[in-house]
Amino acid sequence: xxxxxxxxxxxxxxxxxxxxxxxxxxxxxxxxxxxxxxxxxxxxxxxxxxxxxxxxxxxxxxxxxxxxxxxxxxxxxxxxxxxxxxxxxxxxxxxxxxxxxxxxxxxxxxxxxxxxxxxxxxxxxxxxxxxxxxxxxxxxxxxxxxxxxxxxxxxxxxxxxxxxxxxxxxxxxxxxxxxxxxxxxxxxxxxxxxxxxxxxxxxxxxxx
Numbered sequence: 001x002x003x004x005x006x007x008x009x010x011x012x013x014x015x016x017x018x019x020x021x022x023x024x025x026x027x028x029x030x031x032x033x034x035x036x037x038x039x040x041x042x043x044x045x046x047x048x049x050x051x052x053x054x055x056x057x058x059x060x061x062x063x064x065x066x067x068x069x070x071x072x073x074x075x076x077x078x079x080x081x082x083x084x085x086x087x088x089x090x091x092x093x094x095x096x097x098x099x100x101x102x103x104x105x106x107x108x109x110x111x112x113x114x115x116x117x118x119x120x121x122x123x124x125x126x127x128x129x130x131x132x133x134x135x136x137x138x139x140x141x142x143x144x145x146x147x148x149x150x151x152x153x154x155x156x157x158x159x160x161x162x163x164x165x166x167x168x169x170x171x172x173x174x175x176x177x178x179x180x181x182x183x184x185x186x187x188x189x190x191x192x193x194x195x196x197x198x199x200x201x202x203x204x205x206x207x208x
Contacts, residue, residue, distance in 0.1 A: 041201055042115030043147050049112040050084035060138050063090050064184065070165025071182070077162060078140055078169060078180045085140040085180075087111045089119060092136050093183075103195075105137060106203065109150065119150065122204060123197040135183045142178040149177055155196045172197060 051059075057075055061067040091107020103123055110116045144150055154172035162169045172179040179197075 041117040041119060041147055042109065042111055044086070044145060045111055045114040048086055048145070049114075050086055051088065051112050052084060053079050055112075056085065056088065056140065059088065059090075060182070063138050064136060068165060068167070070167035073164050074162065074167045074169045074182045078182070082140070082142050082171075082178060082180060085142050086144050087114075087141040089137070089139040089141065089179075091119075091121075091139070093121070094135075103197065105197075107137065107139075109141070109147070119199055119201070120203045121197045121199045123153070124195050137181050137183050139179050139181040142180070143176040149175075150199050151201060152177075153196045153198045154179055 053075070056079075057067065057072065060071055060075060064071060087109055089107045089109050091105050093103055093105030103121075105121045107119060108116050109119045141150070152174050154174045154177075157171040157173050160169075160171040166184060168183045169180060172181070
């Protein structure tokens with residue numbers, strides 16, 4: 001049900017954008033509805049610790065409700081290309097696209113030995129991209145030395161999309177920080193598109 005609500009939220013905002021319906025200068029835009037429990041965002045541990053392949057696979061198995069060949073292959077690929085992550089984000093997102101697309105997500109950032117707290121993301125895309133989706137997303141986080149570094153815009157890495165057995169993997173990068181989201185339900189949104197995701201401390205309808 002929450003996945004469906006997220007997808008409807010994304011599609012509603014897409015229609016608003018296409019018809020030039022947006023907030024005025026009379027005040028800030030309304031906060032996006034969220035089911036994520038509000039709590040302080042954790043700070044990175046003073047000494048960097050990384051998750052092993054076995055720890056991430058176990059966490060992914062719990063999050064997705066079981067280990068599949070697609071999940072195992074996606075994780076094997078990202079570990080081979082990026083190594084061990086310093087954190088991960090468990091979340092869900094919804095969105096839609098009619099050439100111009102929008103995506104909204106929410107989840108929890110977890111450090112090894114460094115706590116757990118909520119994060120949010122949103123962003124536009126442009127390209128040959130039609131349809132809507134609601135996905136569970138498990139994101140591996142690399143080179144994050146301070147939590148504050150997470151809250152910025154991450155362009156997609158061109159040509160990094162990898163889809164296998166119902167799971168999709170791609171890379172987002174800003175400076176040294178690399179995010180590797182692994183998604184389910186990517187089918188209708190796996191078209192060729194360009195865009196970015198903006199990670200924030202607070203939920204927002206504004207995708208830019």
